[in-house]
Amino acid sequence: MGGTGTTTLNLKLKVWRQNNPQAEGHxxxxxxxxxSTDASFLEMLDVVNNRLVKEGKDPIxxxxxxxxxxxxxxxxxxxxxxxxxQRGTTTCQLHMRKFKTGDSITVxxxxxxxxxxxxxxxxxxxxxxxxxASGGYVSVNxxxxxxxxxxxxxxxxxxxxxxxxxxxxxxACVAACTNSSAMLFVGAxxxxxxxxxxxxxxxxxxxxxxxxxxxxxxxxxCSNTGACSLACPKEISFERIANLNSEFxxxxxxxxxxxxxxx
Amino acid sequence: xxxxxxxxxxxxxxxxxxxxxxxxxxLVNPANKRKHTVIxxxxxxxxxxxxxxxxxxxxxxxxxxxxxxPRRAHSIAAQGGINAAxxxxxxxDSVYRLFYDTVKGGDFRAREANVYRLAxxxxxxxxQCVAQGVPFAREYGGTLTNRSFGGAQVxxxxxxxxxxxxxxxxxxxxxxxxxxxxxxxxxxTRREMVELVVIDGQARGIVVRNLVTGELESHAAxxxxxxxGGYGNVFYFxxxxxxxxxxxxxxxxxxxxxxxNPCFTQIHPTCIPYSGDHQSxxxxxxxxxxxxxxxxxxxxxxxxxxxxxxxxxxxDYYLERVYPSxxxxxxxDIASRQAKYRVDxxxxxxxxxxxxxxxxxxxxxxxxxxxxxEKYDNLFDMYAKITGEDPYKSxxxxxxxxxxxMGGLWVDYNLMSTIPGLHVLGEAxxxxxxxxxxxxxxxxxxxxxxxxxxxxxxxxxxAGQKIPAIDANHDAFKAxxxxxxxxxxxxxxxxxxxxxxxxxxxxxxxxxxQVGMARNKPGLEGAIRDIGTLRDQFWNDVRVSGENxxxxxxxxxxxxxxxxxxxxxxxxxxxxxxxxxxxxxxxxEFQTADNEALRDDKNFCHVxxxxxxxxxxxxxxxxxxxxxxxxxxxxxxxxTRSYK
Numbered sequence: 001m002g003g004t005g006t007t008t009l010n011l012k013l014k015v016w017r018q019n020n021p022q023a024e025g026h027x028x029x030x031x032x033x034x035x036s037t038d039a040s041f042l043e044m045l046d047v048v049n050n051r052l053v054k055e056g057k058d059p060i061x062x063x064x065x066x067x068x069x070x071x072x073x074x075x076x077x078x079x080x081x082x083x084x085x086q087r088g089t090t091t092c093q094l095h096m097r098k099f100k101t102g103d104s105i106t107v108x109x110x111x112x113x114x115x116x117x118x119x120x121x122x123x124x125x126x127x128x129x130x131x132x133a134s135g136g137y138v139s140v141n142x143x144x145x146x147x148x149x150x151x152x153x154x155x156x157x158x159x160x161x162x163x164x165x166x167x168x169x170x171x172a173c174v175a176a177c178t179n180s181s182a183m184l185f186v187g188a189x190x191x192x193x194x195x196x197x198x199x200x201x202x203x204x205x206x207x208x209x210x211x212x213x214x215x216x217x218x219x220x221x222c223s224n225t226g227a228c229s230l231a232c233p234k235e236i237s238f239e240r241i242a243n244l245n246s247e248f249x250x251x252x253x254x255x256x257x258x259x260x261x262x263x
Numbered sequence: 264x265x266x267x268x269x270x271x272x273x274x275x276x277x278x279x280x281x282x283x284x285x286x287x288x289x290l291v292n293p294a295n296k297r298k299h300t301v302i303x304x305x306x307x308x309x310x311x312x313x314x315x316x317x318x319x320x321x322x323x324x325x326x327x328x329x330x331x332x333p334r335r336a337h338s339i340a341a342q343g344g345i346n347a348a349x350x351x352x353x354x355x356d357s358v359y360r361l362f363y364d365t366v367k368g369g370d371f372r373a374r375e376a377n378v379y380r381l382a383x384x385x386x387x388x389x390x391q392c393v394a395q396g397v398p399f400a401r402e403y404g405g406t407l408t409n410r411s412f413g414g415a416q417v418x419x420x421x422x423x424x425x426x427x428x429x430x431x432x433x434x435x436x437x438x439x440x441x442x443x444x445x446x447x448x449x450x451x452t453r454r455e456m457v458e459l460v461v462i463d464g465q466a467r468g469i470v471v472r473n474l475v476t477g478e479l480e481s482h483a484a485x486x487x488x489x490x491x492g493g494y495g496n497v498f499y500f501x502x503x504x505x506x507x508x509x510x511x512x513x514x515x516x517x518x519x520x521x522x523x524n525p526c527f528t529q530i531h532p533t534c535i536p537y538s539g540d541h542q543s544x545x546x547x548x549x550x551x552x553x554x555x556x557x558x559x560x561x562x563x564x565x566x567x568x569x570x571x572x573x574x575x576x577x578x579d580y581y582l583e584r585v586y587p588s589x590x591x592x593x594x595x596d597i598a599s600r601q602a603k604y605r606v607d608x609x610x611x612x613x614x615x616x617x618x619x620x621x622x623x624x625x626x627x628x629x630x631x632x633x634x635x636x637e638k639y640d641n642l643f644d645m646y647a648k649i650t651g652e653d654p655y656k657s658x659x660x661x662x663x664x665x666x667x668x669m670g671g672l673w674v675d676y677n678l679m680s681t682i683p684g685l686h687v688l689g690e691a692x693x694x695x696x697x698x699x700x701x702x703x704x705x706x707x708x709x710x711x712x713x714x715x716x717x718x719x720x721x722x723x724x725x726a727g728q729k730i731p732a733i734d735a736n737h738d739a740f741k742a743x744x745x746x747x748x749x750x751x752x753x754x755x756x757x758x759x760x761x762x763x764x765x766x767x768x769x770x771x772x773x774x775x776x777q778v779g780m781a782r783n784k785p786g787l788e789g790a791i792r793d794i795g796t797l798r799d800q801f802w803n804d805v806r807v808s809g810e811n812x813x814x815x816x817x818x819x820x821x822x823x824x825x826x827x828x829x830x831x832x833x834x835x836x837x838x839x840x841x842x843x844x845x846x847x848x849x850x851x852e853f854q855t856a857d858n859e860a861l862r863d864d865k866n867f868c869h870v871x872x873x874x875x876x877x878x879x880x881x882x883x884x885x886x887x888x889x890x891x892x893x894x895x896x897x898x899x900x901x902x903t904r905s906y907k
């Protein structure tokens with residue numbers, strides 16, 4: 001019951017198929033007919049998969065879960081754009097009314113050295129978890145906390161931290177960057193925790209360790225194109241990277257002055 | 264069969280039970296904790312917080328999730344908020360009031376002692392989350408702000424726009440990842456628990472399927488914790504994530520863990536309505552929207568005018584009319600039924616006529632578009648993306664959908680199931696919400712269980728009995744692996760003609776029609792029969808494509824649907840056995856003159872806990888035995904719930 005009036009589309013899909021991490025991948029073509037404009041992009045793929053299963057073929061593997069734009073599972077690049085053509089929108093929230101009948105659509109996994117393909121459109125993004133593990137937290141054990149109102153946080157500071165914390169860890173920023181940099185992802189976390197008084201004690205240590213882990217995981221340096229921010233489904237601001245650079249510099253200098261005690 | 268249900272509620276006054284019990288519990292000394300391994304399955308709020316906290320205490324924790332990253336668990340999608348008895352608003356809240364509201368909201372079908380403990384712990388949760396850097400909404404002065412949720416007349420809900428679950432989960436996930444870095448938590452992603460291993464009556468480990476390679480892996484421990492969420496996806500259409508499933512709980516159930524109140528299902532009143540065959544799930548619109556949105560339908564049947572053109576006098580703001588004191592903030596079960604009544608009366612709206620309006624016109628006039636954006640911006644965006652309509656201009660169309668399951672594995676006060684050593688947290692247990700959960704209480708319970716209950720009670724279990732040393736080469740693991748492998752091979756061997764989704768949709772249809780918002784005896788009897796037939800067809804005609812030795816989402820789905828096909832029957836049996844209406848369980852035969860739930864406290868003031876007693880070899884018929892745990896109310900007087 002879409003408000004815009006339901007119609008159906010016929011599409012030509014070109015989808016990346018790769019049976020396992022070691023296999024050579026290739027594109028395969030699929031003609032798809034009668035897709036409702038109210039369907040999401042993933043629901044369109046469900047229709048294709050249902051047909052493949054009935055034909056006894058292997059369906060297209062892709063990561064998905066909440067289908068509400070918040071879990072960060074979807075990881076596909078659509079016609080060259082991570083998550084497709086609509087700004088601020090994950091693949092699962094991209095609806096087919098954004099396409100026209102007769103459109104050709106190329107679907108491939110998020111591409112980056114640090115995100116190896118597992119199968120078809122599913123990739124391994126555990127490098128992001130490693131980055132968080134190296135410093136993306138406040139070290140506070142359960143039971144340690146003072147009263148929640150003990151430290152006032154200005155409303156705009158909390159809101160700014162929230163905007164950074166809205167990152168869903170999908171990796172679109174990496175897929176969009178010509179250098180496969182994770183600076184927007186790291187910048188979002190460094191901003192989120194660095195802006196809040198609770199994150200202050202580990203401010204230097206956090207940024208130094210997360211940057212090091214990012215580099216070790218095979219992510220590149222910032223390409224300065226801003227493509228990451230444009231691809232980000234949560235529209236995390238490119239300024240988070242500027243902030244990350246300044247935090248990194250500040251921490252590096254401080255670390256040097258204190259003979260490496262913060263790193 | 265003689266299953267003993269001992270709730271192990273400590274003695275003493277309600278207010279003192281938990282603190283006294285914390286003192287009485289046995290402790291594991293810090294040096295010994297590192298000698299004990301605890302398995303945690305699931306990394307949502309309950310699983311991540313439990314993993315982090317037990318690791319902080321010094322236990323060796325092994326944590327498993329089906330996702331590629333633990334941060335993807337479905338708690339991430341919770342929108343509206345988390346309750347806590349902080350009384351920061353000075354509006355008369357207290358631990359006792361939160362306790363009272365929760366017991367009443369659950370229609371007097373939860374344990375007083377558990378609910379009181381939950382309310383008592385709730386302020387600590389907010390403290391902990393703020394200390395982790397959870398960016399809750401704040402006032403200009405820098406203090407935390409609150410909003411109201413259904414079933415409460417105070418503002419006690421803390422929130423981070425419409426993304427509270429995300430922010431709380433990221434807090435718990437980050438704390439857990441810190442322990443991964445410290446090597447206190449061993450994290451295993453893309454692993455699905457396919458068997459529970461019980462040795463000499465104790466839960467001693469699990470068998471998981473590596474979803475990338477198909478290999479079965481054995482893991483041994485001193486205790487096992489399931490935090491694997493609810494089973495709303497048995498309905499196919501629900502607001503749950505696509506991967507949410509009952510398999511871990513069901514494997515444990517079939518090994519002897521009793522299933523508590525399986526029929527207690529929450530149908531959430533405000534979801535985006537079903538729109539066509541292509542649809543794969545339903546999407547919730549947070550209850551918090553009922554702070555500012557008003558539910559209505561046209562007074563006249565067949566009124567096809569656009570909603571903006573229907574004048575106020577011709578609108579029925581039915582929640583405000585029927586429940587003047589709670590109005591649009593009536594609890595979920597009640598708000599859902601009222602929406603259903605309007606649609607049944609032929610007053611539904613939109614193309615399908617199976618929807619009602621949720622209208623923000625008056626609030627936008629009162630606080631401006633910006634004021635509404637600040638509170639709900641992501642929810643309005645999501646509505647617009649899914650429906651192609653602008654909810655700032657015309658009202659949302661909403662309808663109830665399956666959202667949460669109050670039922671789950673039965674646990675005692677320690678959160679331990681009927682299998683010694685097997686503990687169950689969060690939505691996966693039958694827990695604290697009785698027959699209806701109040702909004703913003705799921706996040707509270709998940710984190711209470713993980714941060715502040717299990718870290719104490721797990722020590723009491725470990726220190727309290729002899730747990731012999733075993734490893735994953737024990738014969739019981741080999742047997743569990745063999746039985747899991749047999750099930751996988753069987754699924755791949757059928758090579759029938761219908762897809763897994765075909766079966767899942769058919770099951771969902773039976774569940775929604777007969778075990779959904781309104782239930783009756785003939786319908787439930789029919790459902791039991793039809794589910795049995797469907798299950799037989801599944802095992803004879805399902806088509807599972809692909810192989811076992813690489814990522815195969817069809818095979819994963821097939822194994823989960825096979826378990827749903829058994830659970831569905833148990834839910835119908837439980838609903839049939841409970842000859843009363845309470846909370847979300849509405850039996851049409853038992854209602855008051857004005858169509859409210861009619862409880863039978865004389866015969867049904869109890870928890871129903873179902874024991875699986877095996878299958879008839881000849882017919883494949885499943886057998887269960889129903890046990891009961893009486894609920895006693897010493898502090899709250901049993902009363903007819905009224906929100907009028």
